[in-house]
Amino acid sequence: MNYGIWADIFMEHEYVGGRCEDFTFRPDPPTAETMKREGIMMRETAGGFRLIADESAFSHEISLVFWAYPVHRNLWNVTEFGEIPADSIPFAKIKDESLQWETSSKGDIPEAMQLPKPMFGMEIANSQGKSGASITLSLKTKKMKWYYYISGLPDNDTAEIVKIKGDKEASPFDTTKGNLGESVFVSKQEIPLRYGAPPLFQLREKKTSKAIIKCLPNMDARSVSTVILDGRREIVAESFVNT
Known part of the structure; x- marks a missing residue:
């Protein structure tokens, strides 16, 4: 044969x-x-x-x-x-x-x-x-917005998430306060989930290079959740961080 x-x-x-x-x-x-x-x-x-x-x-x-x-x-x-x-x-x-x-x-x-x-x-x-x-x-x-819930920041208004390596496009984050007083950073653009190393975001003091957190954690498939945004259900990726 x-x-x-x-x-x-x-x-x-x-x-x-x-x-x-x-x-x-x-x-x-x-x-x-x-x-x-x-x-x-x-x-x-x-x-x-x-x-x-x-x-x-x-x-x-x-x-x-x-x-x-x-x-x-x-x-x-x-x-x-x-x-x-x-x-x-x-x-x-x-x-x-x-x-x-x-x-x-x-x-x-x-x-x-x-x-x-x-x-x-x-x-x-x-x-x-x-x-x-x-x-x-x-x-x-799936492309989805990333939510970082960060507790322990003394002043929510002085911190920002900055991308230092990874995707070519910048992904700025909006900042709000959570129900328990934690700082909530929400990406303005959708970011795909990937396995392994994160895109490497830092949490810094605004207008300085001082890092509060040198590498924020990657989102993984287990962190997918659903929230109400603009009156409709939307899939997001969430991570909870203690400083």
Whole structure:
């Protein structure tokens, strides 16, 4: 038998800054039967999976369906798929070298694939005679305003958050007082959540270079919350800091 690459699927996520290895992929029951019949084997790779098939599988069109499950639940909080109806799930349609995101009804997920809950699905198809499709699925991170609740500041009006390293665009913060007297710094612009090192903000005395806090903490996926802004619910990232 002569084997070749039927498809290469790679995952990238803005949250981790590139190749993402935090998903597992499972074929649904009809796909598993098709793979067995056609001699298609699945191999996990760094940040995705590879489908290897006997050359006979390239001579006719085949369609396979897989479901993606996040290894870490943090990805549920940070991934942005756009406006998805409550009764639907994101679904990637892959044909040869093309990729298109659609939605699929949650009721269409086979019962055997519903637990644990998949994050999205994908259908991979090939044209007759085509082989070696390579597709990268790039997921985006939710953009949200950052809230720092900082207690212990002697004078709220003398401090400001200054970006010293990280994103190219500056992200100034508005300052207010919280219900318990803490200082609340709210970013004027939305900032994406990222895994690992923070964009490096400092809390300084205004009009000086004196740092009150040399490095404010990074927001992570567990800090996502909902507040009422301008009369509507909005997702924010919150961090509580004691000076």
